[in-house]
Amino acid sequence: MxxxxxxxxxxxxxxxxxxxxxxxxxxxxxxxxxxxxxxxxxxxxxxxxxxxxxxxxxxxxxxxxxxxxxxxxxxxxxxxxxxxxxxxxxxxTGEPCDRGEVVCDGDVAQVCDGMGGFSDETRCPGACIAGTGCAVCEPGAATCDGEILKLCNDDGTAEHEVECDGVQGLACDADSRRCVGACAPDVLGASSLGCDFYPTVTANSVKDKFAFAVVVANAGDSPAHLEIDKGPALVLMDTVAPHSLGVFELPWDIELKAGSDVPASLMDVDGAYRLRSDAPVTVTQFSPIEFGVEPLDMAASNDASLLFPAHAWSTDYVVAAYNSVFYEAGDEKPGFYAVTASEDGTTVTLFPSATGDAVLPGAGVQADGTGQVVLDRGDVLEVFSQRTGQNPSTADVTGTRITADKPIQVIGGHVCTQVPHSLKACDHLEESMLPVDALAEQYVVTAPRSTLAGLPRHQMVRIIATEANTQLGYDPPQPGAPTTIAEAGDYAEIAATDQDFMITASAKVVVAQYMRSQKAGGGLGDPSLLLAVPPERFRDSYLFHTPSGFEGTFVGIVAPLGAEVTLDGLVVADFEPIGATQYGVARVELTANPAGQHEVAADVPVGVSVYGTGFCTSYWYPAGVELGS
Structure with missing residues (x-):
């Protein structure tokens, strides 16, 4: 048969x-x-x-x-x-398998042609997986190759490599399928505390003899061993002792510093520094760090930025900057934003706001503010506003949305501006932007302290919308303050206020605070920029630096009423209540400290901002931020 x-x-x-x-x-x-x-x-x-x-x-x-x-x-x-x-x-041998279906005969992967045959046969160097074909690795496996952790996906078709950076004290652990150590992202959490930072020079017309610097604060119990590189070049190696600070001056990146003559937006290859530590630290950059080199020889164009570690970066930001300023023929100073990548092949896409559609073209950025630019690790894209006509408000990159396919850092600011434009003198602005997912609907805004009798000084406040038809409320009420922002990327502005108040919005917003020019009153100090931190991002401890030489140095502390707060070991009392918010503010002048080292501790999370003022200059920055959910 x-x-x-x-x-x-x-x-x-x-x-x-x-x-x-x-x-x-x-x-x-x-x-x-x-x-x-x-x-x-x-x-x-x-x-x-x-x-x-x-x-x-x-x-x-x-x-x-x-x-x-x-x-x-x-x-x-x-x-x-x-x-x-x-x-x-x-x-x-019978009913044919579906066209394109992969079957296995031992270690041979066969692709069915749907007609009873195979369109392709491949002998696999490893295993054959039905429905998939040749596996490139053992499904679900983890292996270590020196500092490289190799993770195979569940079907064995791809292997992902993770660098366990020895400079950060990380080691590969195949058993747990992760990099382990004090600097591992899952140990650090998302905050301003980290081990991998990218200090980035931004456009500033200050003289080159004044020093760009980073301050590294080590609040931990172990020494922090540092390495700072710029591209392939090692810049320095040093150590910051436990519970102390390190101040490190770094050469200006002249292309990013730009000065007063800014011909075009630019992309600077390896423009950023990379600062790594084997213990968690906080990093702040000062541009520049001196108030003066000699008597009567003052920088007069200072500001500072708290930096966020690369593991806490995100892919979506809204910019706070300031309008281009036209002083006289041939002297126009623009606002800017600077984007830094930590991974090769990072694609950055730009969505200009209504005022951000006039920029200096260059580096793949169009004159209307649109563009898509690819950055590698350490590359910096710096985009400048360009005034059109006689109205400076037509050139302001504020509100521009920046997205990327990999995490990025965004710093917004201005070369040197007056606030308002009609009152002298100009000063440098810069601040790291909070990612959109770290923004909030509620902020407590407090005025800085004046050098005149300790009274609050006037500031300008901008509220930048991330969604259309954003509604605003204030506690206590602020007569005349805007209550609606029509479009995403637009901003509401309170031109001059010395009041403390809570802002409540119907959607996430950016809140930017600008110290006004010296001629606007309030004693010494010209414009500086602070990005307000929402209460849900407050921390319960801060270690921070104040450079020497400034004529007034202050800390602003926002705390729930009844909180126990100490500054340099001394109890902070006399918090001034803010409306019906259950928050209060203390504005404290800091005493002289040769190391410029200060610490705030509290029994609950509080907000801390640090600022210094001098003749025609100032700096202002948040001392720390929680970024996690």
């Missing part, structure tokens, strides 16, 4: 049949010449092709017995089940 047609094989693996399976019984008898009922047989590849491929072994085929059953992946047959089969390379 002949075998059923479905067992007839003409693939490279089987040669038991004639073409079209005409005489099945004789073909099988020939293949099993002299065998008993229980025997098996092998067959050689009889193809006449000049390159017949590897010799294979046929499956076991019973010559007698009950009905033929299901064929297994190894080619053996069993009894008692409906018959199914796979296809051969040059013929069929």
């Amino acid at each position: 002949s075998l059923p047609h479905r067992l007839c094989r003409t693939s490279l693996l089987y040669t038991c049949c004639l073409a079209a399976c005409g005489d099945e019984s004789s073909a099988i008898a020939s293949a099993n010449d002299g065998s008993s009922d229980d025997s098996t047989t092998t067959a050689t590849n009889t193809s006449t092709d000049p390159d017949p491929g590897p010799v294979t072994t046929s499956p076991e085929i019973p010559t007698t017995g009950g009905p033929v059953g299901t064929e297994t992946g190894t080619g053996t047959t069993t009894t008692g089940a409906p018959a199914t089969s796979t296809t051969g390379a040059t013929g069929t």
